[in-house]
Amino acid sequence: MIASLLKKLKTSANHSRLNDKNFEFLFEEDTSGEYVVFDTETTGLDPKKDELLSIGAVKVKGNKIIISETFEVLIRNSGKINPKSIEIHQIRPCDLENAKVMDLAIKEFLHFIGSRPLVGYYLEFDVAMINKYTKPMLGITLPNKMIEVSEIYFDKNVSLIPQGNIDLRFDTILKKCEVPDMGAHNAVNDAIMTAMIYLKLTKEK
Amino acid sequence: MSILDQRKLIESIHPFELLSSSALDTLMKKIDIAYYPKDTLLISPSLESIAFYIIIKGSVKELIDDEVYSVFNAGDSFDADALIYSTTKGKFVVDEDLICYEIKKNDFIDLMQNKDVQSYFLQDFVTRHQNLKDYELQSELSSFLIAKVSDIFLHEACIVEPTQSIYNALVEQQDKKAKVILVKEIDSYSIVTDTDIRKKMLLGKFNTDDTIDKIATKNLITIDINDFLFNALLSMTHNEIKRLVVMNKDKVEGILEQLDLLSYFANHSHLVAVQIDKAKTIDDLKNLQKDFKNLIITLTAKGVKVRYVTKLVSALNLKVYKKVFDMCVDKPLQNKCALIVMGSEGREEQTFKTDQDNALIIEDCADTQKFEEAMSKLNSYLLELGFPKCKGNVMVTNAYWRKEVYAYKNSIDSWAHDMGEDSLRNLSIFLDAKCVAGNCALLDEVNNYMYSHFYQRDDVLAHIAKAILNFQTPISMFSSFVTDKEYNNKLDIKKGGIFAIVHGVRTLCLQYEIKATNTIERIKELNRQGVIDKIFATELIESFDTLSSIRLKAMLEAKDLDESNYINPNNLQKNQRDLLKDSFKIINKFKKFMIFHFHLNMVS
Known part of the structure; x- marks a missing residue:
């Protein structure tokens, strides 16, 4: 009760700070019945220092992942990319030649997600990365409802092993949920895999 | 990048590789991924098909009359027929949690505008089989053994009237440099070889003034111009002869010499x-x-x-x-x-x-x-x-x-x-x-x-035929491969498939007093006598051929005799898996035919 009240207060405070009327839609009630699963690739793991390299997102409706509306954007970056992270996401500086500037990329992303609930793995980090840019641009943080798949996974499994440690690594969940590993780790692939995990966890009988 | 991964996956599935790059781009924009938990009913006679499914993970069973008819696994797709004809006999049920691509019905129908894709889906079983086989052939060494008799050099035949004297006939043979003389009879031909001349003239009682037909041998061994060269070789080997008369309907086209034929074959x-x-x-x-x-x-x-x-x-x-x-x-x-x-x-x-x-x-x-x-x-x-x-x-x-x-x-x-x-x-x-x-x-x-x-002892025959039902239907064996374990991921292709055809056909031949012993010859003869129709006969032969060739491959690879009947469908190429599956479907159809024919459900 109190928690939801607090949340409402926070949202309206966030809303009041919005300084661009064009993005009012982020606070409208969502009627699409869809979810957006998204993932980001970054130069590192510290939202304060590191920067966004790409965003991948897919919509989920009912039991379907709507691949036909896949969102994928590569972002032109100011700083140098940490060579370590290149190994992981395989985005080289030269791959970013056709990339978009940050502002445009973020705006396109916001239009894609609208006020739909967001789903992700370790979502907090990805949202923090997005917020890092929305705050100076629009004055707000993402107001959308957040759904963390590792949390659903935890809740589902904790009843089986109440005292045990639950391995929440992405690869482990992938395997346990019998979701095919699509190989290359990039934002879109990871988003699709996360979406499959989400469907599996929520639709399984 | 990532969209490309999806694209590659789709492209690896036959017949989508036939699409042009731009058609594939359009298609990619129309594909969704769907998840269905176990036991979801996807299509049934009362539930019209709304999409074409390509399995990423999981499996789907197709049931007809509550019997497992087919199993679809990763990389398989279904069901074009249900979409094209808007109706289906089968029920498609998720057997193992399913993640699949979906192409919506209308988009799929659009896709069918592509001629190659269309023909792949619309062809009936037999031609589709042939298609897959040709496709397989391309990847292997293409064979000059599928060459026809018409592809090889034929010698001109020396044909004479039966009333001609032996002397004149031999002169004509000399002129044409022919190895044999053909004698034109009223509605057939007979042949005069060197052996005939030696045996019947030099050692026998005839002389050069006699008419040629006196020393000619009847029962000419011939081969059709459209037959395979390989059959020509078989015929020569079998009959121990050195040349064949090549016929085009009733006309003699020429003489096929063993020497020419052998030069065509690299084997010995x-x-x-x-x-x-x-x-x-x-x-x-x-x-x-x-x-x-x-x-x-x-x-x-x-x-x-x-x-x-x-x-x-x-x-x-x-x-x-x-x-x-x-x-x-x-x-x-x-x-x-x-x-x-x-x-x-x-x-x-x-x-x-x-x-x-x-x-x-x-x-x-x-x-x-x-x-x-x-x-x-x-x-x-x-x-x-x-x-x-x-x-x-x-x-x-x-x-x-x-x-x-x-x-x-x-x-x-x-x-x-x-x-x-x-x-x-x-x-x-x-x-x-x-x-x-x-x-x-x-x-x-x-x-x-x-x-x-x-x-007319159909009761006894039914008892003999019943053995074909002794072994589990191959498709359920196949489904046990899906859920794996019990058979070590393998299935017995002999018990599961070949035996049913061989034994069923054998029993039918006992009933219809057919003397042939070769299964394919038997099936052809059964067709000739009207026991089974032409399409079914062809289907049976193709299935039998497929099973035999998969078995032969297993035998060539197997270390010992016991192992050679077991194959692991997972090790087969996608095409072969499709062929195998289709063959099993035909075997199930054949079993049903046998049950009906011999009233097997009444035999205890």
Whole structure:
């Protein structure tokens, strides 16, 4: 009760700070019945220092992942990319030649997600990365409802092993949920895999 | 990048690789991924299909009349028919949590505007099979053995009137540099070879003034211009002749010479045959054995249909049998008995040497004792040549399989009477009997007795036919491969598939008194007699061919004989898996046909 009240207060405070009327839609009630699963690739793991390299997102409706509306954007970056992270996401500086500037990329992303609930793995980090840019641009943080798949996974499994440690690594969940590993780790692939995990966890009988 | 990954996956699925790059781009924009938990009903007669599904992970069962008809796994797609015709007989149910691509119905129909894709989905079973096989052929060594008779150089035939004198005919032959003379009869041809001239003129009573038809031999051995060269080779090997007359309908097109044919073939099958003929001792034969295996490997690698390979190998083995028979049985005794081979050898379907299944039929009133020693010698020779002993002891060394005609007739009586497991097995084995040496009329006599004995005994025939239902339907074996474990991911292709066709067809042939022993010949004959229709017959033959060729591959790779009937569908290429699946569907159809035909559901 109190928690939801607090949340409402926070949202309206966030809303009041919005300084661009064009993005009012982020606070409208969502009627699409869809979810957006998204993932980001970054130069590192510290939202304060590191920067966004790409965003991948897919919509989920009912039991379907709507691949036909896949969102994928590569972002032109100011700083140098940490060579370590290149190994992981395989985005080289030269791959970013056709990339978009940050502002445009973020705006396109916001239009894609609208006020739909967001789903992700370790979502907090990805949202923090997005917020890092929305705050100076629009004055707000993402107001959308957040759904963390590792949390659903935890809740589902904790009843089986109440005292045990639950391995929440992405690869482990992938395997346990019998979701095919699509190989290359990039934002879109990871988003699709996360979406499959989400469907599996929520639709399984 | 990532969209590309999805694209690659779709592209790897036949027939989507046929799409142009831009068509594929359009398609990619229309594909969704869907998740369905176990037991979801996707399509059924009352639930119209709304999309085309391509499985990423999980599996789906297709049920018809509540029986598993087919199983779809990762990489498989379904169901074009349901979309195109807006109706289906089957129920598609998720068997294992399903993640799949979905192409919506309208988008799929759009996709069908592409001619190649369209024809792939619209073709009926048989042509689709052919399509997949051709596709498979492309990837293997393309074969010059699928060359037709029309592709090779033919010699001009020297055709003369029957009233012409032998002298004039020989002059004309000389002019045309022909090796033989064909004599035109009223509605057929006869032939004059050098042998005829030697035997009938030089050593016989005719002279050059006589008319040519007096020395001509009838029963011309011919081959159709559209037949495969490979069949020509078979025919030459089998009939021990050096040339064939090539016919185009009723017209003589020319003469096919063995020399020209051989130059077409890089293998030496004929040489093997010649060497068998020349062999004087058992050691000569033994030395030839390794050529056999090489021959099979070369031929299959060249994409020759398994049924031709097995036929050739059987023809060669037959020669071996004949030779060994000659070596073991004294001349005066040879005419008093018939050596028969049974089982796969009798059906001319064996590739490697499978167990010796042989028997001896002895003339009534002959002294059976005399044959005992000869037969044990024959048996030991065959062992030396690498024909393993028959585990069921169906061999000439066993007195039960070495007896007089009347004794075989008695056996048939008792087999038909008691219908026990052993009797049924013995009967099945005997149904494939083929005479290889000695007096073949003896086998005919026993066979005729058998046909008359089973005439209109549909009750007994039903008991024999019932064996095809003894083994689980192959498709459920297949589904156990899906859920894996029990069979170590493998399935028994012989019990699961080949046996049903072989035994079912064999039983039908007993009913319709068809003498052929080769399964494909039998199916063709059943079609000719109107028992099964043309389409079904072709389907059966294609299925049988597919199963046999998959089995042959397994045999070539297997380390021991026991292992060779087991195959792991996961190790097959997608195309082959499709072919295998389709073949199993046909076998299920055949089983249903047999149940109906013999009223098997009424037989306990």
